[in-house]
Amino acid sequence: EVQLVQSGAELKKPGESLKISCKGSGYSFTNYWIGWVRQMPGKGLEWMGIIYPGDSDTRYIPSFQGQVTISADKSISTAYLQWTSLKASDTAMYYCARPYSSGYSGSYWYFDLWGRGTLVTVSS
């Protein structure tokens, strides 16, 4: 089965670090971009960035540049989203998503495969 499996919910304190994961299975992980999307409670969807696991080419949305790190380990078909110092405002659901077609081109940046999301709660 083609799927993206995300890591479980996290409860962290402000200032702590965190790395959440998204594991692809049933397809060639290295040949599809993986994007990360934030959804704050009761709010809309926001793109954070996107990575091509084949060569780790990473593009950040400007408002998230420097705030998070996106990475991938193609040997275990897993992408990551990482924070070094969490804030309460990082509380959100985080989704990973894969485009509908393989390839390096951004022509395929429409996303038809989604993980179920990882809920991150940051509270003292």
Place this chain on the structure above:
Amino acid sequence: EIVLTQSPATLSLSPGERATLSCRASQSVSSFLAWYQQKPGQAPRLLIYDASNRATGIPARFSGSGSGTDFTLTISSLEPEDFAVYYCQQRSNLLTFGGGTKVEIK
């Protein structure tokens, strides 16, 4: 950064009615626009890509149109399962979503 503005914020309609949702871009995105549906507690679902192409398995009652800066998603006759939030997304310059339109039962 390209900003996508969706209107209206909320659309109150009855099953069987026609829904027309709008997405306006701050600059031309050519036809590089998609529409997604999101229901509570679920991940988004791709409906339309490249402005007017239905994604795999999407019913024919969903259609998209437009190019440049103005786009429309039309649901020809609302089914009970269509009440949800709809987002547009551009890929012309990186990636952005619009703010969403909630289609609610009147």
